[in-house]
Amino acid sequence: MLKWRDRYGASGIAALGDLPRSGRPGTVDEVAVLVATLAENGRPPARLGVTHWSSRLLGAELGLSFSAVVKIWRKWGLQPHRVETFK
Secondary structure: OHHHHHHHHHHOHHHHOOOOOOOOOOOOOHHHHHHHHHHHHHOOOHHHOOOOOOHHHHHHHHOOOHHHHHHHHHHHOOOHHHOOOOO
């Protein structure tokens, strides 16, 4: 708590933004996840026998972890499990 307060006191509101982080940047292709999620009106291929994508199913199809899929869905506001309305 004191660290951000000191940064604000020294440099104002601009100092509260994210600082550069160490480490390798992410390598997940967000576009591929978005395209796979939204293709065919958001429905998975019929060979899978399901009506909508789950993060685990899409992750397995794309060779990603389900948590990577969930992060991208949250970032872009996608909720493929809510494509149909209640009847």
